[in-house]
Amino acid sequence: MNAPVRVLLIGSAGRMGQAITEVAKRDPNIDIVAQCDRDDSIETGMAACQVAIDFSMPDAIDEICRLALQHGRPLVIGTTGHSPVQKQSIEVAAKSVPIVFASNFSIGVNALFWLTRKTAEMLGDEFDLKIVETHHRMKKDAPSGTAKTLAEILGKSRNIDAEIPIESIREGEVVGEHSVIFSGPGEQLDLVHHARSRETFATGALSAARWVVGRKPGLYNMEDVLGL
Ligand code: NAD
Numbered sequence: 001m002n003a004p005v006r007v008l009l010i011g012s013a014g015r016m017g018q019a020i021t022e023v024a025k026r027d028p029n030i031d032i033v034a035q036c037d038r039d040d041s042i043e044t045g046m047a048a049c050q051v052a053i054d055f056s057m058p059d060a061i062d063e064i065c066r067l068a069l070q071h072g073r074p075l076v077i078g079t080t081g082h083s084p085v086q087k088q089s090i091e092v093a094a095k096s097v098p099i100v101f102a103s104n105f106s107i108g109v110n111a112l113f114w115l116t117r118k119t120a121e122m123l124g125d126e127f128d129l130k131i132v133e134t135h136h137r138m139k140k141d142a143p144s145g146t147a148k149t150l151a152e153i154l155g156k157s158r159n160i161d162a163e164i165p166i167e168s169i170r171e172g173e174v175v176g177e178h179s180v181i182f183s184g185p186g187e188q189l190d191l192v193h194h195a196r197s198r199e200t201f202a203t204g205a206l207s208a209a210r211w212v213v214g215r216k217p218g219l220y221n222m223e224d225v226l227g228l
Contacts, residue, residue, distance in 0.1 A: 004031040005210050008049035008073075010064060011056030013037040015138075016078060016205075019198035020053065023206060030206050046071050051209045057140070058082040065093040074212040077101040078205050080145025094219035098212050102222035103145030105204030109178065110222050112193045116150055116180050119191060120157035127184040129154050134169040134177040142168040146178055154180070 007024070011017045012035035024030045034045025038056070046052060046067040054064055055078040068075050077090065080103055090101055104110065120129070131154075133147040143151075143166040151164040176195035181188065195201070204222060211225045 002029070004029050005213055006031050006033045006048065006050045007206075007209055008032075008034045008036070008042070008045035008052040010036055010042060010045075010052060010054040010060065011079070014055060016055035016198060016201060019202040020055065020205060023199055023202040027206060029210060042067055046073055049073060050213050051076060053205055053209055054079050055205070058086050061086045062089055065089045068097050068099075069093055072097060074215065075099045075101075076205055076208045076212060078105060078201065081141030091219060094217060096217050098215035098217055098220065100208040100212050100220045100222065100225060102204075102208070102225075103149045104176075104201070105208060105222055106193075106195055106200040107204060107226060108193050108200070109146055109195070110226055110228060112178065112180070112191055113149065113153055113223060114228050115191055116153050117157050119180075119182060119189065120154050123182050123184065123189070125158065127182040127189075129158075130165050130167070130181045130183070132167045132169070132177075132179045132181065134171065134174050136173050136175065137170045139170060142170065144168070144176070144178070146176070150178065150180055 007030055009017055009020055009032050024032050033048050036042050036045055042063055051074045053076045058079055058081050061082060074097055090099060093099060131147050131150050133144045135144060147166045151166060154164050175198060178193050180191045208225045
């Protein structure tokens with residue numbers, strides 16, 4: 001059996017950090033050798049790991065990219081809500097180290113991305129497009145990173161620059177729901193995904209961590225990891 005992959009977990013005290021810790025305990029291929037949260041040093045853990053997983057907040061990204069480059073470590077980035085400048089830091093770092101950057105690590109949502117692309121191509125311009133996303137009231141960014149990815153997919157499939165309307169709802173403890181609504185003449189098609197637990201994102205992020213170690217530098221997403 002191969003040795004487990006040594007992981008640094010950034011944002012370890014958060015909802016996703018805790019879900020990843022729980023899933024990793026049951027995975028013999030993963031060893032979380034270091035953890036950090038706000039105000040902890042990232043450097044020692046970056047030096048000790050083979051790959052760093054980030055589920056924290058967007059303002060952490062400059063330091064994470066700087067240390068990943070300094071130590072030559074791959075990254076798995078699950079944090080959402082980065083500004084265009086912060087996204088640029090990720091793109092620059094990906095020229096030197098492999099990075100999986102995904103707005104959603106669940107296999108079901110990545111199937112939704114694929115289905116959205118195919119459906120938009122199939123249905124054509126007579127169908128109006130809308131995205132609705134619902135998350136728990138503590139979520140900081142709106143619209144969700146997943147809703148933005150869905151909007152990008154729709155924009156590219158239709159070859160349009162116009163903004164796709166996104167409705168963001170924040171209520172209760174909803175883990176994550178996304179609907180893509182195609183309203184056409186006399187019919188409506190809805191593609192809907194419900195995340196029931198954070199374990200689905202945690203499992204996907206750990207698969208991405210195993211996958212990215214040893215890859216060539218570049219910016220990858222979860223569809224690359226899943227081979228979709
Ligand atoms: P959370 O608020 O529960 O946890 C974030 C944690 O990061 C907190 O413990 C916080 O103290 C810590 N943190 C903040 N700034 C930090 C810094 N500079 N360095 C280190 N740690 C820092 O949030 P969450 O629900 O766990 O979500 C975390 C992020 O992951 C959010 O951006 C969320 O949108 C995203 N998310 C992505 C996916 C996905 O599949 N890609 C799934 C769920 C959540």
